[in-house]
Amino acid sequence: MKRTELLSRILVITGILIVLAAPIAARAIGAQGVIEVHGRIAESGGWTPSTIRVQAGMPIHLRLTSDDVMHGFAIGQSDTPAVDVLPGQVTEITLTFDKPGTYAYYCTRWCGPNHWRMRGIIEVTGEEPVSPQVTTPPLYLMLNLDIDAPHPASVTLDRIPDAQYGEQFSALLPAAYLTPDYYRSHSPAQIYLDLRADPALVSLAGSDIWDLVAYIWLSNTTPEGLAEGQRLFAQNCAACHGETGGGNGVFSANITALAGKTPANFSDPAITLGASPALLQGKILRGGMGTGMPSWGPLFTDQQTWDLVGFLYTFQFK
Numbered sequence: 366m367k368r369t370e371l372l373s374r375i376l377v378i379t380g381i382l383i384v385l386a387a388p389i390a391a392r393a394i395g396a397q398g399v400i401e402v403h404g405r406i407a408e409s410g411g412w413t414p415s416t417i418r419v420q421a422g423m424p425i426h427l428r429l430t431s432d433d434v435m436h437g438f439a440i441g442q443s444d445t446p447a448v449d450v451l452p453g454q455v456t457e458i459t460l461t462f463d464k465p466g467t468y469a470y471y472c473t474r475w476c477g478p479n480h481w482r483m484r485g486i487i488e489v490t491g492e493e494p495v496s497p498q499v500t501t502p503p504l505y506l507m508l509n510l511d512i513d514a515p516h517p518a519s520v521t522l523d524r525i526p527d528a529q530y531g532e533q534f535s536a537l538l539p540a541a542y543l544t545p546d547y548y549r550s551h552s553p554a555q556i557y558l559d560l561r562a563d564p565a566l567v568s569l570a571g572s573d574i575w576d577l578v579a580y581i582w583l584s585n586t587t588p589e590g591l592a593e594g595q596r597l598f599a600q601n602c603a604a605c606h607g608e609t610g611g612g613n614g615v616f617s618a619n620i621t622a623l624a625g626k627t628p629a630n631f632s633d634p635a636i637t638l639g640a641s642p643a644l645l646q647g648k649i650l651r652g653g654m655g656t657g658m659p660s661w662g663p664l665f666t667d668q669q670t671w672d673l674v675g676f677l678y679t680f681q682f683k
């Protein structure tokens with residue numbers, strides 16, 4: 366064998382060895398990214414660890430298990446599907462966060478009245494600076510709304526306003542009332558009063574005006590948005606607020622005992638017709654401090670909160 370030939374063979378073999386070794390090395394790095402996460406009901410401490418630190422772009426492998434009852438695991442504002450976390454079993458998931466920032470993770474199974482307190486944080490660090498708050502503040506802050514002030518509707522109707530019936534009067538309706546800006550910043554009761562005072566609508570009876578109010582709501586929703594709102598409500602809200610919004614979900618008695626406040630009854634027109642979308646969204650984002658109403662800001666996207674708001678009015682509008 367010539368010398369050069371030998372040399373080139375050695376080079377080839379080294380090359381092959383490097384190629385073979387690379388995945389092994391990568392797996393070794395990955396192994397450090399394995400984190401065991403234990404779930405326990407909130408009263409026993411919730412998630413351990415409750416803060417997970419990770420590098421942007423680096424996969425982390427979570428081994429999820431429960432120390433008591435069945436829990437679920439999901440990441441807020443993300444498309445990653447929720448997984449179940451069962452006692453005596455390990456559920457493995459791999460996550461990669463591309464952008465530095467803070468992400469919330471939470472339990473998706475109703476494990477007890479304090480279930481919604483089962484939350485944790487994933488801190489993602491990286492070269493790239495934490496993405497600056499490009500998002501505008503939520504509408505209730507822009508409008509300077511005091512979302513804690515009582516807001517009973519000053520006018521209501523003795524039957525459910527019917528959006529489809531209202532549509533027949535829509536030709537009379539000045540277009541400005543249909544804009545999202547107007548819809549989101551006015552409660553149905555305020556819209557009723559505005560329409561009642563509008564010269565364009567003097568020919569209509571009070572009940573017709575209410576049907577128009579429902580029509581304005583329907584025009585600002587989509588069937589997909591209402592379906593998503595319904596799904597989110599059933600999953601996250603019904604246990605307190607009740608399947609039909611009556612404030613009487615399976616946990617409402619516990620919440621009343623714990624927090625001294627009963628979950629809002631959306632089937633009461635005085636409550637729901639007196640609240641603007643901006644106010645409802647504000648309550649959903651921020652939660653009711655100390656009242657047992659969780660804050661959902663870190664968990665839902667902006668669109669999801671508006672979908673929920675649109676859905677809440679289905680307890681009042683047909």
Ligand code: HEC
Pocket residue numbers: 478481597598601602603604605606620624626627628629636637640644645646648649653656657658659661673
């Ligand atoms: C753990 C129980 C609980 C859960 C879960 C819960 N809520 Fe509530 N919610 C409450 C309580 C209690 C209040 C009343 C707070 C008060 O009176 O200040 C409330 C109030 C509200 C209000 C304010 C109503 C008003 O007119 O002032 C809105 C809106 C609301 N909840 C929406 C939701 C939505 C949407 C969800 C699900 C994403 C949800 N809630 C989940 C307990 C809960």
Ligand SMILES: [Cu+2]
Pocket residue numbers: 404405406435436437472473474475476480483
């Ligand atoms: Cu749980």
